[in-house]
Amino acid sequence: MTAGTKMTVRDVSVWYGAKPALSNVSLDIEREEVIALIGPSGCGKSTLLRTLNRLNDSVAGARVQGLVTLDGEDVYAPATDPVALRARVGMVFQAPNPFPKTIRENVAYGLRIHGLARGRADLDAQVERALTRAGLWAEVRDRLGDPALSLSGGQQQRLCIARALAVEPEVILMDEPCSALDPIGTARIEELIGDLRGRYAICIVTHNMQQAARVSQRTAFFDAGRLIEYGATSELFTNPRETRTRDYITGRYG
Amino acid sequence: MTALLLAVFGLALIGWLAGHARALAFTASRGVLPRQQGWYVAVWTGLPALALLLCWAMMRPADEITLPAMLALLLALVGGGLAFARLRPGFAAGKRVERIVVAALFAASMVAIVTTAGILLSLLWEGGRFFAIVPAGEFLFGTHWSPQTIEGGDPTAGMGALPLFWGSFFIGAVIAMGVAVPLGLLSAIYLSHYAAPRTRRWAKPALEVLAGIPTVVYGYLAAVTVAPAIRDLGVALGIGAASSESALAAGLVMGVMIIPFVSSTADDALSAVPRTLAEASLALGATPSETVRHVLLPTALPGIAGGVLLAVSRAVGETMIVVMAASSVATISANPFAPATTVTRQIVDLLTGEATFDSAKTLAAFALGLVLFLLTLFLNFVALAAMRRRGAARA
Ligand SMILES: Nc1ncnc2c1ncn2[C@@H]1O[C@H](COP(=O)(O)OP(=O)(O)OP(=O)(O)O)[C@@H](O)[C@H]1O
Ligand SMILES: [Mg+2]
Numbered sequence: 001m002t003a004g005t006k007m008t009v010r011d012v013s014v015w016y017g018a019k020p021a022l023s024n025v026s027l028d029i030e031r032e033e034v035i036a037l038i039g040p041s042g043c044g045k046s047t048l049l050r051t052l053n054r055l056n057d058s059v060a061g062a063r064v065q066g067l068v069t070l071d072g073e074d075v076y077a078p079a080t081d082p083v084a085l086r087a088r089v090g091m092v093f094q095a096p097n098p099f100p101k102t103i104r105e106n107v108a109y110g111l112r113i114h115g116l117a118r119g120r121a122d123l124d125a126q127v128e129r130a131l132t133r134a135g136l137w138a139e140v141r142d143r144l145g146d147p148a149l150s151l152s153g154g155q156q157q158r159l160c161i162a163r164a165l166a167v168e169p170e171v172i173l174m175d176e177p178c179s180a181l182d183p184i185g186t187a188r189i190e191e192l193i194g195d196l197r198g199r200y201a202i203c204i205v206t207h208n209m210q211q212a213a214r215v216s217q218r219t220a221f222f223d224a225g226r227l228i229e230y231g232a233t234s235e236l237f238t239n240p241r242e243t244r245t246r247d248y249i250t251g252r253y254g
Numbered sequence: 255m256t257a258l259l260l261a262v263f264g265l266a267l268i269g270w271l272a273g274h275a276r277a278l279a280f281t282a283s284r285g286v287l288p289r290q291q292g293w294y295v296a297v298w299t300g301l302p303a304l305a306l307l308l309c310w311a312m313m314r315p316a317d318e319i320t321l322p323a324m325l326a327l328l329l330a331l332v333g334g335g336l337a338f339a340r341l342r343p344g345f346a347a348g349k350r351v352e353r354i355v356v357a358a359l360f361a362a363s364m365v366a367i368v369t370t371a372g373i374l375l376s377l378l379w380e381g382g383r384f385f386a387i388v389p390a391g392e393f394l395f396g397t398h399w400s401p402q403t404i405e406g407g408d409p410t411a412g413m414g415a416l417p418l419f420w421g422s423f424f425i426g427a428v429i430a431m432g433v434a435v436p437l438g439l440l441s442a443i444y445l446s447h448y449a450a451p452r453t454r455r456w457a458k459p460a461l462e463v464l465a466g467i468p469t470v471v472y473g474y475l476a477a478v479t480v481a482p483a484i485r486d487l488g489v490a491l492g493i494g495a496a497s498s499e500s501a502l503a504a505g506l507v508m509g510v511m512i513i514p515f516v517s518s519t520a521d522d523a524l525s526a527v528p529r530t531l532a533e534a535s536l537a538l539g540a541t542p543s544e545t546v547r548h549v550l551l552p553t554a555l556p557g558i559a560g561g562v563l564l565a566v567s568r569a570v571g572e573t574m575i576v577v578m579a580a581s582s583v584a585t586i587s588a589n590p591f592a593p594a595t596t597v598t599r600q601i602v603d604l605l606t607g608e609a610t611f612d613s614a615k616t617l618a619a620f621a622l623g624l625v626l627f628l629l630t631l632f633l634n635f636v637a638l639a640a641m642r643r644r645g646a647a648r649a
Pocket of ligand 2: 045046047175
């Protein structure tokens with residue numbers, strides 16, 4: 001583990017029932033970098049994300065083998081509380097999934113759960129900070145009491161990012177955060193990822209090669225549950241070592 | 255009559271065979287099957303005749319038989335003959351038969367609706383006659399109920415039904431729901447979000463068996479076991495009014511009976527909450543129970559509330575348990591150990607005496623039934639509206 005490594009994944013395999021979804025995956029998530037996970041549908045990208053924050057604990061039949069660490073501590077150790085872990089490893093989902101509450105309550109949710117706000121004024125200040133970081137404050141400052149579902153899809157996704165940022169996680173996992181957005185919404189989220197880089201370790205799943213190339217410093221290419229190639233994004237996109245990687249990024253996959 | 259029916263069916267059969275044979279003689283034409291031509295003739299032979307016989311039977315039961323018999327047979331022959339005469343190569347009999355089938359299906363579905371309307375009309379009619387004798391205000395808000403003792407005297411005295419409505423509300427909506435809502439909701443939460451699939455597989459049907467137990471079984475459970483125990487408990491606690499016909503006994507048992515209604519509607523509502531909402535909450539570091547309280551329950555609330563209202567409407571209409579375990583004396587008391595009666599119980603009492611079918615007493619039963627019907631109709635309406643709103647909110 002280097003000084004800059006936030007999470008490590010060592011020889012991790014995951015099964016759903018008897019079906020393997022990931023086999024012997026090893027990679028590092030660096031503290032100040034964005035790592036992109038790419039690969040064909042069903043190759044196990046979401047599974048890896050859900051392994052990192054133990055969200056698959058609640059999926060019946062899911063089984064994990066291998067070592068995952070956060071700051072050197074074993075994430076799957078019996079002493080590790082998955083609830084505390086998830087407060088440190090935030091997640092943004094593929095489709096925007098705000099709670100059917102007000103905009104303000106969506107962001108305040110995690111703060112309330114973890115008792116992070118001292119009084120109303122402090123709560124409001126933290127809500128504003130999270131919304132500002134997610135680049136949504138200017139659009140919603142006058143309508144914090146409106147239902148979150150009254151926002152556009154792109155705004156909802158930024159609200160979900162604000163909701164995750166509010167609890168001050170150390171790592172942010174994003175599962176195809178732009179798949180439901182138009183090019184403008186996508187550009188805003190990409191810009192946002194650039195702003196957040198350095199403050200959070202970020203791991204993003206994407207099907208968009210240009211997006212991976214634009215936002216990430218490292219890229220991992222998966223196929224059929226295996227990590228095929230992993231390295232600096234600039235390397236991997238200009239000079240892939242594996243032919244399968246080359247075929248995939250040039251669109252000749254299949 | 256039986257022979258007559260057989261004759262009509264026989265003629266219809268002959269019509270089928272004739273139509274079929276006739277159609278076979280035509281050169282085959284696309285989309286027109288001999289079978290359909292047969293049905294066309296058969297239906298026109300049988301239906302008008304049967305309809306005539308049905309009308310006849312309803313209007314004058316069985317005194318004169320020759321005339322209708324002649325008419326029916328004639329109608330069958332004429333109908334069949336005309337239909338037969340219309341057969342041509344390419345005649346689209348199938349489409350016409352289809353139209354008749356649709357009409358028959360429509361008629362079948364109207365039976366339930368017409369019956370409901372008929373019941374409502376008769377309730378309104380008899381209730382109206384009652385309210386012509388007893389003022390509605392007196393009936394709805396009067397507190398003195400003793401209809402069994404008014405023969406000859408002032409018919410409006412002893413017709414204050416408020417204690418009955420209070421009893422129905424207290425037993426069905428307060429005590430029974432006090433049991434059914436928490437237990438039903440908690441078991442729905444457990445089954446929908448905690449139980450392993452294996453547990454769910456046997457626990458859910460087991461819970462639903464509760465709904466299949468005949469209410470009379472619950473009734474004697476209440477009367478024989480629960481009611482004496484409640485009375486003993488009340489006496490031990492030093493409650494003077496403790497009775498073996500307590501509101502508590504009937505309400506508790508009714509609550510147990512209602513559990514599956516609450517739990518299955520709540521389970522549906524909770525399971526309908528998108529999985530990604532629960533995951534969003536878990537991913538923020540909320541515990542499963544925080545997720546249930548802050549995300550799942552609020553999101554599922556309209557559906558759960560609708561289910562509870564349906565359960566209330568069922569509890570208020572429940573009869574057997576209160577006939578066996580509640581009191582026949584009408585008093586207004588909020589003491590659960592004291593005796594209580596309900597609307598349904600009083601309807602049974604009013605109609606199972608040696609009353610003439612016209613007295614104010616009997617009419618009072620219709621008036622009670624009318625109020626009960628309107629009440630449950632209203633509850634069901636509100637419940638369905640609440641549940642629909644849930645669907646709309648998710649769409
Ligand atoms: N809850 C589950 N139960 C059973 N199998 C699952 C489950 N979730 C995922 N899988 C299987 O695991 C494999 C990997 O799925 P995963 O969702 O990780 O793929 P992915 O790379 O994220 O695909 P996509 O790009 O389409 O999102 C697939 O074969 C999928 O069918
Ligand atoms: Mg995925």
